[in-house]
Amino acid sequence: MMQLQEGRDKFIQAWGTLGSSWGINRTMAQIHALLLISPIALSTEEIMDALGISRGNVNMNVRSLMDWGIVHKELRPGDRKEYFHAEKDIYLTAMKIMRERRKRELEPLITIMTQLKQVEKLETPEGQALTKAVHDIDHFAHQADTVLTTMEKMTSNWFTQQFLSVIKKIKPL
Amino acid sequence: MMQLQEGRDKFIQAWGTLGSSWGINRTMAQIHALLLISPIALSTEEIMDALGISRGNVNMNVRSLMDWGIVHKELRPGDRKEYFHAEKDIYLTAMKIMRERRKRELEPLITIMTQLKQVEKLETPEGQALTKAVHDIDHFAHQADTVLTTMEKMTSNWFTQQFLSVIKKIKPL
DNA sequence: TCACTTTTTCAGAAGTTATTGAAAGTGTAG
DNA sequence: CTACACTTTCAATAACTTCTGAAAAAGTGA
Structure with a gap:
């Protein structure tokens, strides 16, 4: 029986690979996957840490995902950071x-x-x-x-x- | 009024650009375009000359187009060359x-x-x-x-x- | 205004994919 | 078998894409 963390990694990996053939670049697809299986919205730093990628890369790809309309920004009162979540449908x-x-x-x-x-x-x-x-x-x-x-x-x-x-x-x- | 040669070039160019976003590489799409607007089947050399690309490149991409089933080989009696034509539908x-x-x-x-x-x-x-x-x-x-x-x-x-x-x-x- | 936090940009580095061209392979006719 | 006509392969390299990280810009509250 596969464990949760292993499943999550495999899911992100798979979505990243598949994404390329759907005209979405690997990192963009991985960020999308990460947000898709995250019950809560994540900040830029959390995405950087989870995927081990740079700030610039996260920023650029999150922007594109928002342009495609499949990721949305969430603002929390009393917090200046931006949090992101994926359309779950x-x-x-x-x-x-x-x-x-x-x-x-x-x-x-x-x-x-x-x-x-x-x-x-x-x-x-x-x-x-x-x-x-x-x-x-x-x-x-x-x-x-x-x-x-x-x-x-x-x-x-x-x-x-x-x-x-x-x-x-x-x-x- | 646009002339034939200009139109042909523009067509090949456009199909090549579009091809990339359809998961077909640029050269493969250009070869496909060339064959699509050619009334007769073309040999490897004719494709090389028309598009200014190498023999290896033509060979590789024509093979892929045949794998996709959208380009076919034609053999002419008394000629050892292979000629290629695109599915026109x-x-x-x-x-x-x-x-x-x-x-x-x-x-x-x-x-x-x-x-x-x-x-x-x-x-x-x-x-x-x-x-x-x-x-x-x-x-x-x-x-x-x-x-x-x-x-x-x-x-x-x-x-x-x-x-x-x-x-x-x-x-x- | 300043000090501080967060986001955006972008030039260069790293990584990926496509292309060349020459050599090896294949098939055929004499 | 040999010479020739063509096709296929593949290592080197060119072209293109993505990523990094630091600097600049933007935003916020006191």
């Missing part, structure tokens, strides 16, 4: 990460494809191949954007209760 | 990227959460916070896996025609 967290990634990845893609639609239309195979690729990607990006925007508007609760059952009922081709 | 390409990412990101996450369920259950706030996080993430990961697996089984055509309209009909909460 994992579905809401996933939605917010999705939202941020949509903004950072899909929106620039749509902008560029819009520019590329201005390429002179030629009858050559080269010209047609480019036109087709631009058209297809633009179409896809808009659809993906619509899907993600719609999902964003729905609560985490909705995801839990409805989305899965809807998907399950659709017959695979 | 952008929805199918997106599905294959999704599939690969599910395997690389979600499956290891599920494995680790399964291990972490073995942590001794304690009544302390620390113990309960860890147990809850592990439970929630495990539940989420299984759901996400089911959704993605279901989508994988559907054709690109299905995505185009059905998914969007289904999503659109669901009333946001």
